[in-house]
Amino acid sequence: MQKKRTMFEKLWDKHIVSEPKDQPAIIYIDLHLVHEVTSPQAFEGLRMTGRKVRRPDLTIATVDHNITTDETRTEEIKDEIARKQVETIRDNCKTNDITLFDVWDKEQGIVHVIGPEQGYTQPGMTIVCGDSHTSTHGAFGSLAFGIGTSEVEHVLATQTLRQRKPKTMKVEFKGALQKGVTAKDMVLKLIGQIGTAGGTGYVMEYTGKAIEDLSMEGRMTICNMSIEGGARAGMIAPDKITYDWMKGRNKVPKGDDWIKSIKEWDLLKTDDGAVYDSYIEVDCENLEPFVSWGTNPSQVLPISSSIPSPDDYDQVIESQSCANALAYMGLNPGTKIEDIKLDRVFIGSCTNARITDLRSAAKIVEGKKVNSNVRAQIMPGSTITKIQAEKEGLDEIFKASGFEWRESGCSMCLGMNPDIIAPGERCASTSNRNFEGRQGKGGRTHLVSPEMAAAAAIEGHFVDVREW
Numbered sequence: 001m002q003k004k005r006t007m008f009e010k011l012w013d014k015h016i017v018s019e020p021k022d023q024p025a026i027i028y029i030d031l032h033l034v035h036e037v038t039s040p041q042a043f044e045g046l047r048m049t050g051r052k053v054r055r056p057d058l059t060i061a062t063v064d065h066n067i068t069t070d071e072t073r074t075e076e077i078k079d080e081i082a083r084k085q086v087e088t089i090r091d092n093c094k095t096n097d098i099t100l101f102d103v104w105d106k107e108q109g110i111v112h113v114i115g116p117e118q119g120y121t122q123p124g125m126t127i128v129c130g131d132s133h134t135s136t137h138g139a140f141g142s143l144a145f146g147i148g149t150s151e152v153e154h155v156l157a158t159q160t161l162r163q164r165k166p167k168t169m170k171v172e173f174k175g176a177l178q179k180g181v182t183a184k185d186m187v188l189k190l191i192g193q194i195g196t197a198g199g200t201g202y203v204m205e206y207t208g209k210a211i212e213d214l215s216m217e218g219r220m221t222i223c224n225m226s227i228e229g230g231a232r233a234g235m236i237a238p239d240k241i242t243y244d245w246m247k248g249r250n251k252v253p254k255g256d257d258w259i260k261s262i263k264e265w266d267l268l269k270t271d272d273g274a275v276y277d278s279y280i281e282v283d284c285e286n287l288e289p290f291v292s293w294g295t296n297p298s299q300v301l302p303i304s305s306s307i308p309s310p311d312d313y314d315q316v317i318e319s320q321s322c323a324n325a326l327a328y329m330g331l332n333p334g335t336k337i338e339d340i341k342l343d344r345v346f347i348g349s350c351t352n353a354r355i356t357d358l359r360s361a362a363k364i365v366e367g368k369k370v371n372s373n374v375r376a377q378i379m380p381g382s383t384i385t386k387i388q389a390e391k392e393g394l395d396e397i398f399k400a401s402g403f404e405w406r407e408s409g410c411s412m413c414l415g416m417n418p419d420i421i422a423p424g425e426r427c428a429s430t431s432n433r434n435f436e437g438r439q440g441k442g443g444r445t446h447l448v449s450p451e452m453a454a455a456a457a458i459e460g461h462f463v464d465v466r467e468w
Helices: 007-015 040-049 080-096 111-117 132-140 149-158 183-194 216-229 240-246 255-266 316-329 355-365 383-391 394-401 450-459
Strands: 016-018 025-028 031-035 059-062 099-101 126-129 143-146 160-163 167-174 202-207 233-235 278-283 290-292 300-302 344-347 375-378 426-429 444-447
Touching (some): 007 016, 007 025, 007 143, 007 202, 007 233, 031 080, 031 111, 031 149, 040 149, 059 080, 080 099, 111 132, 111 216, 111 383, 126 132, 132 143, 132 233, 132 240, 149 160, 167 183, 183 290, 183 300, 202 216, 216 233, 216 240, 344 450, 355 383, 355 394, 355 450, 426 450
Parallel strands (some): 031 126, 059 099, 126 143, 167 202, 344 375, 344 426, 426 444
Antiparallel strands (some): 025 160, 290 300, 290 444
16 A cells, blocks of 8 residues: 655655665756856856756746845946846856846846746746745745755756755644734744744645635745744645636646646645644634744744743743843833834835735725835835736835835845845834844844734834734
């Protein structure tokens, strides 16, 4: 009798090229995503060894990390390192016949937005990129994870990768979400529950009613932040919601091939009776909107809570971590989260800058004005998303409210381009990381959903969107 397998095990087994005893397996890679920051040394390594890109047709590239999102984006980049990285990826892609979505292309955008958006991302694939949030693509039932620069070179040269087999973890989100609670709140709750290392060594498979009810954008948000819980990857089984979202996109199979593909993809789901190495349960029935208060994604609390004290923790390490976070964030124990005032609001990133995210934020701000003490910005995840939002009139809603409507890119998610916050500024961000200096040296980041960020921009402080 054939062993019952999890979805991860099915994908792993299908992609094994070789599995030497007591050594990492060699697995085949179906899609390799490339951006300007982690690829220059990899291409240089190929040149030094006289190797070529083995499958340029399975490699796509974009510029997203270093570029600005204002009207100067097509001009020469002022920062020398950033300019060199962008120029280098242009040269490397031209030399190796790799498709590049450059800053002036309508298909340009954040690498983890354009892959699904254009239909490159499909169920059953192995997908890698020199970027930790490659886990995003697991929302389609693919095995997707970030890799280092030396591994980028290995994939470019061989279309394979050496990997030790991870363990499996089932994460079940039980119950249905209440009004105003989102996928972002689900994943922040999970990370707060297990910590930033709780998923180390595992591929997480997300299940449960709350997952089944999510849109594809919501599922991508969940998988995107798998890495923040320490996991190697996150996955969600494909279903009708997946197929409806994918159908008709540029690179997706058409006609009879589409019907055939769906039949194959349906077989990916975990077999009844398959055994996972670990199990986590998250209650969604009473879930509230979440806000991060500290300097890592596990330091989160529901909107109804107050800032903790170092004295609240039994472990010395946790107590010290709390004290350090409070000092950096400029917060006092006992302060209500709703009383935290803001300087900046950023709606963007590969976590929450898709069209449904923008629609949700627009509903919150329509007919209202951004607080006079807040600078609020919208950075769409791709140029295609930006164009779609403008067709729907979302840009006019945002601009009328006082938001800045910008171009696509990673932008303020990370301090690698001009879109940064100043030292001491406090920002409500829809991105994925809140480490010290993540959005700029000395900047203070609070992770929230697009709805929570939008409402905070209007009020000037955090509010409970369930009461909005």
